[in-house]
Amino acid sequence: MTKDTKSKVYQEVLEEIRNYIVDHQLQDGDRLPSERELAEQLNAGRSSVREALRAIELLGLIETRHGEGTFLRSYQPYYSVEILSTFILQETRSQQEVLQLKLLLESQVLSNLSGQISTDLYEKLLSVIVELPKEQLHTFLFTELFNAAGNRLLSKIWHLLEGFSNPIPFEEQNHSFYEQILLWVKENKTESAKEALKKVYILE
Amino acid sequence: MTKDTKSKVYQEVLEEIRNYIVDHQLQDGDRLPSERELAEQLNAGRSSVREALRAIELLGLIETRHGEGTFLRSYQPYYSVEILSTFILQETRSQQEVLQLKLLLESQVLSNLSGQISTDLYEKLLSVIVELPKEQLHTFLFTELFNAAGNRLLSKIWHLLEGFSNPIPFEEQNHSFYEQILLWVKENKTESAKEALKKVYILE
DNA sequence: CAACTAAATTGGTCTGACCATTAACCTAAT
DNA sequence: ATTAGGTTAATGGTCAGACCAATTTAGTTG
Numbered sequence: 116m117t118k119d120t121k122s123k124v125y126q127e128v129l130e131e132i133r134n135y136i137v138d139h140q141l142q143d144g145d146r147l148p149s150e151r152e153l154a155e156q157l158n159a160g161r162s163s164v165r166e167a168l169r170a171i172e173l174l175g176l177i178e179t180r181h182g183e184g185t186f187l188r189s190y191q192p193y194y195s196v197e198i199l200s201t202f203i204l205q206e207t208r209s210q211q212e213v214l215q216l217k218l219l220l221e222s223q224v225l226s227n228l229s230g231q232i233s234t235d236l237y238e239k240l241l242s243v244i245v246e247l248p249k250e251q252l253h254t255f256l257f258t259e260l261f262n263a264a265g266n267r268l269l270s271k272i273w274h275l276l277e278g279f280s281n282p283i284p285f286e287e288q289n290h291s292f293y294e295q296i297l298l299w300v301k302e303n304k305t306e307s308a309k310e311a312l313k314k315v316y317i318l319e
Numbered sequence: 320m321t322k323d324t325k326s327k328v329y330q331e332v333l334e335e336i337r338n339y340i341v342d343h344q345l346q347d348g349d350r351l352p353s354e355r356e357l358a359e360q361l362n363a364g365r366s367s368v369r370e371a372l373r374a375i376e377l378l379g380l381i382e383t384r385h386g387e388g389t390f391l392r393s394y395q396p397y398y399s400v401e402i403l404s405t406f407i408l409q410e411t412r413s414q415q416e417v418l419q420l421k422l423l424l425e426s427q428v429l430s431n432l433s434g435q436i437s438t439d440l441y442e443k444l445l446s447v448i449v450e451l452p453k454e455q456l457h458t459f460l461f462t463e464l465f466n467a468a469g470n471r472l473l474s475k476i477w478h479l480l481e482g483f484s485n486p487i488p489f490e491e492q493n494h495s496f497y498e499q500i501l502l503w504v505k506e507n508k509t510e511s512a513k514e515a516l517k518k519v520y521i522l523e
Numbered sequence: 524c525a526a527c528t529a530a531a532t533t534g535g536t537c538t539g540a541c542c543a544t545t546a547a548c549c550t551a552a553t
Numbered sequence: 554a555t556t557a558g559g560t561t562a563a564t565g566g567t568c569a570g571a572c573c574a575a576t577t578t579a580g581t582t583g
Contacts, residue, residue: 124567125373129402149533160568162366165535169329169370170377174399181534182576190403190413192483195378201337202380203394203475212472219427268416272476328536353564364537369566385565386545 124159128167131157136187147177147185173198193271200275210280217276218316220269221257222309225296227264230303236263237301244293252293253285260300286315328363332371335361340391351381351389377402379482394475400482414484421480422520424473425461426513429500431468434507440467441505448497456497457489464504490519 132147139145147153150168154161168185171177174195178188204213240259247255254277261270292311299308336351343349351357354372358365372389375381377399382392444463451459458481465474496515503512 123565129377133402151533154568162369162569163567165366166370166373168534170374171402173333173374173378174403176403179534180576181574182532184533184576192413192417195399196479196483198333198375199378199380199394199479200476202340203472203479212470215470216472216476219423223423266416266419268413268420272420355564358537366538367536383565384545385543386563388545388564 124163125166125170128153128157128159128164129171132167132171141187143187143189145187146183147187149184193267196268197271197275200272204275204279213276213280214316217273217280218313220273220276221312224257224260224264224266224269224273225300225305225308225312227266228260228300229305230301232263232297232301237297240297241294244290244297247290249287249289252288252290256293256297286317288315328367329370329374332357332361332363332368333375336371336375345391347391347393349391350387351391353388394478403483417480417484418520421477421484422517424477424480425516428461428464428468428470428473428477429504429509429512429516431470432464432504433509434505436467436501436505441501444501445498448494448501451494453491453493456492456494460497460501490521492519 132153135141135147141147148156150161150164153159153164157164168177168179172179175191175193176188178186180186240256244252244256257273257277261273264270296308296311299305299311336357339345339351345351352360354365354368357363358368361368372381372383376383379394379399380392382390384390444460448456448460461477461481465477468474500512500515503509503515
């Protein structure tokens with residue numbers, strides 16, 4: 116009868132912590148009670164409390180500082196997404212799939228930045244491109260572009276894919292190719308840039 | 320010098336478990352070593368191992384059965400979604416980012432399937448759509464579409480975002496909307512479908 | 524008042540113990 | 554030989570205590 120009732124202690128602690136936050140109207144940056152306090156108040160062992168806290172931490176909801184305490188922080192899915200993505204990537208390591216998604220993200224960032232690149236940034240990037248060895252061009256440019264676009268989630272996942280697609284034979288392009296891409300984006304001719312980029316990825 | 324090196328034990332355990340899964344090519348349903356074995360093999364305390372396992376469990380990547388062991392399972396955000404939804408309410412920027420990526424993936428799957436939907440599948444989906452309540456339409460249709468598209472990476476990440484974006488207010492569409500989307504994809508009119516989809520996501 | 528020191532607080536980690544659940548094994552009755 | 558029942562071993566669930574490491578706080582000293 117009491118099938119659902121038997122939940123683990125760390126899950127109950129999870130609930131209690133949530134209630135605590137709501138009841139005390141805690142905001143980002145506010146401090147939670149210490150692990151020992153929580154354990155005592157909730158009638159649980161400290162290890163159970165820690166299991167709950169570690170889980171929440173991995174989700175990105177709290178931040179722990181040694182010697183100080185545990186603090187609420189604004190939700191950032193990036194860490195957990197990263198973990199999950201790595202697990203998922205392990206399962207589905209189809210290089211095609213990785214490349215397709217990578218191309219998709221790169222195309223998206225080009226769209227996001229279409230006509231949005233300042234002359235300052237443009238010239239700065241151009242000057243670096245000239246000096247960089249060929250094999251670093253792609254990573255460098257898109258790292259900068261994702262950075263400029265400001266979507267950290269997109270950026271995180273792209274970097275992840277970047278890591279996984281390293282061993283994949285990639286048709287390296289020369290400097291003028293990336294200069295052209297950059298120019299197109301700056302001049303709002305994103306479609307041309309996307310097409311050119313697509314050709315680099317030998318899909319199918 | 321070794322500032323960044325000092326990561327917590329449970330995080331290292333996380334890594335090791337991931338490596339173990341990769342090395343042994345574990346699939347959904349396969350069993351992980353026992354907590355005690357992991358602790359010994361990784362030279363860590365059992366409590367640290369448990370912290371890692373609990374965190375992964377909350378993410379929905381593993382399943383634990385008392386007396387039996389710990390098992391890999393296909394990713395199902397169950398608890399994490401509930402937790403996150405109560406913890407996170409606002410955080411517009413993060414939501415925006417999740418939504419943007421979600422829309423991007425959905426658009427991509429529409430492209431992938433453009434003109435590729437068999438009459439059989441079309442009619443099958445259509446018949447289900449009619450019977451489904453409004454709030455389940457979106458998830459259902461795209462689950463099926465991602466399934467049909469066959470790109471598991473895309474699919475997994477989408478499901479992931481689907482879980483994370485649950486608490487986000489979503490403008491629900493009626494049945495005819497999704498019937499139209501489906502029809503457009505079947506008839507190779509993907510651009511129309513994408514545009515319509517984009518309007519559902521109120522970005523910016 | 525500033526600077527240094529000692530103590531208290533807090534998170535990080537390990538060990539060992541015990542309970543609850545499940546699976547595997549063995550034994551005895553049919 | 555098969556099956557029912559009970560015992561044993563393995564595994565997760567939980568707690569308590571100890572110790573370390575980082576940080577803050579309180580106290581002391583110059």
